Amino acid sequence: MYAVELKEVSKHFGSVTAVNRLSLRIADGEFFSLLGPSGCGKTTTLRLIAGFEMPSAGEIFIGGNEQGYLPANRRPVNTVFQHYALFPHMSVAQNVAFGLEMSGVPRREIQRRVGEALEMVHLSGLGNRKPGQLSGGQQQRVALARALVNRPKVLLLDEPLGALDLKLRKAMQVELKALQHQVGITFIYVTHDQEEALTMSDRIGVMHKGSLLQVGSPQEVYEAPQTRFVSDFIGDTNHLDGLVTGLANGEAAVQIRGAQQPVRALTVNGVRLGQQVTVAFRPEKVLLDRQAQPDGNTLAGRVVDVVYTGSSTTYLVRLQDGQQVMARQQNAAVSPQMRFQSGDLVTLSWPVHACKAFAE
Amino acid sequence: MSARSFPRSSTWARWSARLSSFSLSSYGFLSYLFLYLPILILVVFSFNDSRSVTQWAGFSTRWYGEMLADDQVILALWNSLFVAGVSTLISTVLGTLAAVAMERYRFAGRLAVDALLYLPIIIPDIAMAIMLLIFFNQSGLGFEPWRLELFGLRLAVPYSVIIGHVAFNISFVAVVVRARLAQMDPTLEEAASDLYANSWQTFWRVTLPLMMPGIVGGALLAFTLSLDDFVITFFTSGAGFNTLPVRVFGMIKKGVTPKINAVSTLMLAFSLLLVFVSLFARRGEKNPAGELGV
Numbered sequence: 001m002y003a004v005e006l007k008e009v010s011k012h013f014g015s016v017t018a019v020n021r022l023s024l025r026i027a028d029g030e031f032f033s034l035l036g037p038s039g040c041g042k043t044t045t046l047r048l049i050a051g052f053e054m055p056s057a058g059e060i061f062i063g064g065n066e067q068g069y070l071p072a073n074r075r076p077v078n079t080v081f082q083h084y085a086l087f088p089h090m091s092v093a094q095n096v097a098f099g100l101e102m103s104g105v106p107r108r109e110i111q112r113r114v115g116e117a118l119e120m121v122h123l124s125g126l127g128n129r130k131p132g133q134l135s136g137g138q139q140q141r142v143a144l145a146r147a148l149v150n151r152p153k154v155l156l157l158d159e160p161l162g163a164l165d166l167k168l169r170k171a172m173q174v175e176l177k178a179l180q181h182q183v184g185i186t187f188i189y190v191t192h193d194q195e196e197a198l199t200m201s202d203r204i205g206v207m208h209k210g211s212l213l214q215v216g217s218p219q220e221v222y223e224a225p226q227t228r229f230v231s232d233f234i235g236d237t238n239h240l241d242g243l244v245t246g247l248a249n250g251e252a253a254v255q256i257r258g259a260q261q262p263v264r265a266l267t268v269n270g271v272r273l274g275q276q277v278t279v280a281f282r283p284e285k286v287l288l289d290r291q292a293q294p295d296g297n298t299l300a301g302r303v304v305d306v307v308y309t310g311s312s313t314t315y316l317v318r319l320q321d322g323q324q325v326m327a328r329q330q331n332a333a334v335s336p337q338m339r340f341q342s343g344d345l346v347t348l349s350w351p352v353h354a355c356k357a358f359a360e
Numbered sequence: 361m362s363a364r365s366f367p368r369s370s371t372w373a374r375w376s377a378r379l380s381s382f383s384l385s386s387y388g389f390l391s392y393l394f395l396y397l398p399i400l401i402l403v404v405f406s407f408n409d410s411r412s413v414t415q416w417a418g419f420s421t422r423w424y425g426e427m428l429a430d431d432q433v434i435l436a437l438w439n440s441l442f443v444a445g446v447s448t449l450i451s452t453v454l455g456t457l458a459a460v461a462m463e464r465y466r467f468a469g470r471l472a473v474d475a476l477l478y479l480p481i482i483i484p485d486i487a488m489a490i491m492l493l494i495f496f497n498q499s500g501l502g503f504e505p506w507r508l509e510l511f512g513l514r515l516a517v518p519y520s521v522i523i524g525h526v527a528f529n530i531s532f533v534a535v536v537v538r539a540r541l542a543q544m545d546p547t548l549e550e551a552a553s554d555l556y557a558n559s560w561q562t563f564w565r566v567t568l569p570l571m572m573p574g575i576v577g578g579a580l581l582a583f584t585l586s587l588d589d590f591v592i593t594f595f596t597s598g599a600g601f602n603t604l605p606v607r608v609f610g611m612i613k614k615g616v617t618p619k620i621n622a623v624s625t626l627m628l629a630f631s632l633l634l635v636f637v638s639l640f641a642r643r644g645e646k647n648p649a650g651e652l653g654v
Contacts, residue, residue, distance in 0.1 A: 052550055072553040085551035089569045098565075100467035150555070 009058030242280035258320030406621035447525035455533025503598030540574025
């Protein structure tokens with residue numbers, strides 16, 4: 001049985017399709033992220049599960065039960081909203097107690113559980129404050145406590161860290177992940193921040209234009225993207241356009257204009273001979289040197305920009321036909337003669353298995 | 361270019377700044393004088409110890425005494441308060457419900473209802489008064505009075521007056537409450553339903569408390585408008601029923617005495633009191649959603 005299962009779910013707003021025949025299974029206790037750019041339908045998907053929106057087609061199961069048109073207040077899920085949506089006229093404790101009161105939990109048990117929930121998010125002693133008197137991070141914790149105190153089957157989080165500053169966000173990411181381990185509740189986490197999704201999730205679903213493009217572990221979606229969009233959206237990626245001149249053993253030979261030899265890349269989705277394709281590879285897989293490496297892919301170019309970012313340096317290299325490639329090197333591992341400057345002629349090398357060809 | 365090479369221009373600039381600041385403040389002063397001098401004269405002459413409203417003959421509170429001794433004025437005062445109270449109560453409930461419907465629900469004909477709801481604010485009082493007069497005459501509802509005893513006074517308030525006041529007050533209440541609702545974050549209501557509250561509980565526990573400053577503001581506005589209204593009351597009351605403004609109008613026809621000033625001052629003081637109460641009710645409540653950074 002799955003914590004949440006979506007079967008061919010669609011949602012239309014007038015002529016706009018926000019979610020398009022989306023199917024998804026999320027296991028019990030999983031930390032699942034829905035990742036995508038704004039407007040991709042990830043928040044709508046979350047609202048469909050919560051019951052704030054009703055699907056135009058398809059079925060949604062929570063804990064094995066079909067939800068149909070059940071309103072939000074009768075679904076065993078709770079939500080942490082993007083801007084927290086704390087009740088401004090109630091104290092922190094009243095906010096946290098609200099769900100328990102509505103489901104008729106006895107007063108004494110409410111008191112005990114509210115205390116426990118506030119302790120869990122390190123807010124004991126602030127129960128009498130109003131939400132307006134708390135910092136953004138504290139409000140975030142109240143929102144979490146208010147949802148988790150009900151012990152839902154599934155916790156839905158809609159970009160909950162979006163309003164926090166970078167440092168607090170990083171700290172909350174770690175804390176949230178630890179909290180999820182502790183309570184063992186299924187988390188469905190909506191975000192547009194790929195780094196956040198990679199850090200926290202057991203699995204990630206990448207969405208684009210209402211469809212789920214790829215579902216997999218953080219490693220899978222980063223290392224083995226199935227589409228150009230996924231490879232582009234998650235992490236930095238180099239894209240080179242070229243022509244397929246050979247196909248063998250799941251590899252394509254792609255001729256980049258002006259290059260001495262074709263680039264070899266793993267084929268993903270039905271690449272054909274003579275087709276125009278995009279070759280994708282990560283900047284950190286590229287090795288920069290003054291002479292060619294014996295195996296793997298090699299291209300020659302000239303350094304046009306050097307960006308130093310503390311732990312690593314990113315080089316921007318222009319190829320003969322004008323296309324540009326990023327190469328990232330760890331500063332600690334590099335000897336002085338392997339540092340380059342703008343204008344240097346260099347050779348780029350990267351392994352075939354870290355390189356993919358996508359047909360467009 | 362330094363200011364030193366043109367000392368004259370800097371002196372000129374200073375003078376011109378002084379001049380403009382002076383003319384601006386005197387302009388402001390004159391505007392306020394224009395607004396408040398008549399009111400000041402009205403209040404001052406209510407304490408005039410003379411039958412004339414234009415010639416000062418020393419300080420006295422005798423006109424206030426006469427006002428309080430005038431049974432017709434006292435009756436009119438209670439009529440005013442009763443009509444204002446009852447019509448405010450009804451129009452606050454109806455106006456609030458209308459505002460919630462407009463702001464939170466989508467239904468067929470919503471735009472038409474929206475436009476019609478604001479019509480009483482726009483159309484002239486006299487047009488509305490005549491419409492109501494014809495309506496009460498034609499419908500046979502007539503000007504049947506509501507008889508009751510209040511603090512030993514026998515009131516006979518025509519239902520038509522109360523209905524007339526409700527008719528224009530609903531719109532004002534709806535506008536004020538709706539402005540408040542529009543500021544409110546609708547995800548608060550979603551949050552309540554996410555926390556197992558049904559729509560009834562959501563309304564009582566979340567929507568209504570957050571709307572309260574708007575409702576109180578709307579009610580106070582309705583009460584003030586009702587107290588001040590002359591035209592609609594005059595046309596819908598039939599014969600022999602006076603609210604305070606209607607009574608004052610009747611007194612003026614028989615000659616102006618400082619008693620009218622005293623009655624007017626009383627009404628002015630009451631309106632001011634309502635304004636202060638409404639400011640107090642909304643104090644510190646400017647935008648609770650804003651405090652959350654929403």
